[in-house]
Amino acid sequence: MAVNVLVFPCGSENALEIHQALTHSIHVQLFGASSVDDHGRQLFDTYCGDLPRIDDGRFDQAFEALLAEWKIDLVFATHDTVQAYLSERAQRFGVRLVNGDPDTCAIARRKSLTYAAFADQPWIPITYTSPEEVEAWPAVVKPDLGQGGQGFARVSGVKDAYATLERTHLPLLQEYLPGEEITVDCFSDYQHELRWVGARHRERVRAGISMRSTFPGPDPVIDDIAATLNQRLRLRGPWFFQLKRDRQQRWKLLEISCRVAGSMVAHRARGVNLPLMAIHDHLQRRVSPLPLPEIDLVERRILTVAQLNCHFDTVYIDFDETVIRDGLAIPSTLNFLYRMHFKGKRLILVTRHAGDPRETLRKARIAVELFDEIIHITDGRAKSEFIRGNAIFIDNHFPERLDVATHCAIPVFDVDALEFLS
Incomplete structure (x- = not known):
């Protein structure tokens, strides 16, 4: 029996990591939700992008209803403030929050509480109550509530420290740590x-x-x-x-x-x-x-995903330099074709290949059965004459794409664009 897992908010970088870490597990059914429509739409098959924010009085009721509708067992919160907020309510919502102990979340959310809880340890940085206490400059000012270095400022003296403290929300004044x-x-x-x-x-x-x-x-x-x-x-x-x-x-x-x-x-x-x-x-x-x-x-690198705003049930795809190159399969194209097969799309190979495309597929170790149909054009006709219905067309050759776009009025893509289509 799979564990129903909700990631919230689901469009952040760490939400992406949770998705990628769990998406292949047979033990998990993934769900994503956010309070703003975001990248989670591209990641999660089951997605909600319009939950109220946690500071909205409607949030608790909406979130609890979503948990019940999706029968959620476990929640990953991907933001520290959301983590602390949900930790106080998870038991009432009838769901378990990963690392959801309320006292621990409260201590972790505020640096001052963290430092107080471990004040007897030598690895707690020195915190000053006023700039006059600073023993060596520079020092640092940072918000008590914050993460990822947000709001951090290095201050060079008493006057600078007072000015920075004044403009920082819930500020802490601490020793400067110059090392790794x-x-x-x-x-x-x-x-x-x-x-x-x-x-x-x-x-x-x-x-x-x-x-x-x-x-x-x-x-x-x-x-x-x-x-x-x-x-x-x-x-x-x-x-x-x-x-x-x-x-x-x-x-x-x-x-x-x-x-x-x-x-x-x-x-x-x-x-x-x-x-x-x-x-x-x-x-x-x-x-x-x-x-x-x-x-x-x-x-790591930035991943780009494009949303195709049209319905299609069939993929028409060229063969030479699109599916194979120099007799070998192009891995990125095979990745795309299997993604489309998983989504239930029909795959049709349409080619002017000089030899027998089935034999070339076998030599390239690509299953002929991957394609629902193979159209082998040997009389010089345009590929656009063979395309029917709600479809997209992929070909590395621009004149072929232009012909299909002009006569069939469907989206056409070069091989480099396949990585964008989810």
């Missing part, structure tokens, strides 16, 4: 055991997202910090914390979070699927990470 920064992804199970601690360097960051990750060697100090956080907080599922070195190269805690981080994909690339571990933990199965240390670098 790392993120540590963790997993705690239903028996409160810490099952995974994995540090990663964020070597290249764009818009707060780590695009290049490497992995430092073992560090007992990091392990001890993770163990202490897990011991004092009620954590269950994926969570993470961030550290930075001070002027004496000692690790200091920046923040902790009870949600999945978008760049946890770096560990999934190394064989540790933290969102999927949460599903098995939900079923009270003991999880055991199996990392691949041979992978020491993870690079």
Whole structure:
């Protein structure tokens, strides 16, 4: 029996990671919801994009109704404020929230509460009550409620500090940490055991997202910090914390979070699927990470998806330089064709291939049966003469696309565009 899993909000980078981490699992049925129409529409087969915001008085009733309609068992919250809000209501909603202990979420949401809860630890940064207390400049001002470095400012002296404190909402004034920064992804199970601690360097960051990750060697100090956080907080599922070195190269805690981080994909690339571990933990199965240390670098890039605003039931596709090149299958085209087959579209090969297209398909190790029909044009007629119904047409040759677009009035695509079509 599958676990019905809701990702909310479902259009963010970490929502994408949860989707990709769980989409192939036979144990999961995925659902996505957001309060604004977003990229989640492209990801989730079952999607709602018009929920009220959590600060709207209508949210609780609408969210509870959606949970009931979709029979949701487990919720991943992808924003810290949403995580804290839902943690106070999940029990009443009759659903389990991953890492949803209300007290833990409240502590993680505010840096001041985090620092107070671990004030006896040497890895808590120095916080000042006024600029006059600062022992060494520069110092930093950051919001108590915030994440991903938002609102961070370095201040050079007393006057600068007062001005920055004045314009920052719920500000904290702290020591400046000039050293390296790392993120540590963790997993705690239903028996409160810490099952995974994995540090990663964020070597290249764009818009707060780590695009290049490497992995430092073992560090007992990091392990001890993770163990202490897990011991004092009620954590269950994926969570993470961030550290930075001070002027004496000692690790200091920046923040902790009870949600999945978008760049946890770096560990999934190394064989540790933290969102999927949460599903098995939900079923009270003991999880055991199996990392691949041979992978020491993870690079990311922007993914672009286009929404095709028309109905089609058939894909007509050219053969040479579209499905095959130099006698070999083009992997991106095969990926597209199988996606369309999965969605129930008819696949029709339409070609002027010089030989027998069926034999060439076999030599390229492409199943002839992938295509519902093969149209082999040998008399010079235009491909547009063979196209019928609600269809799209793919061909690497522009004159062929122009002919079909002109005479059949259907969408036409070159091979490079296939990656955009979901």
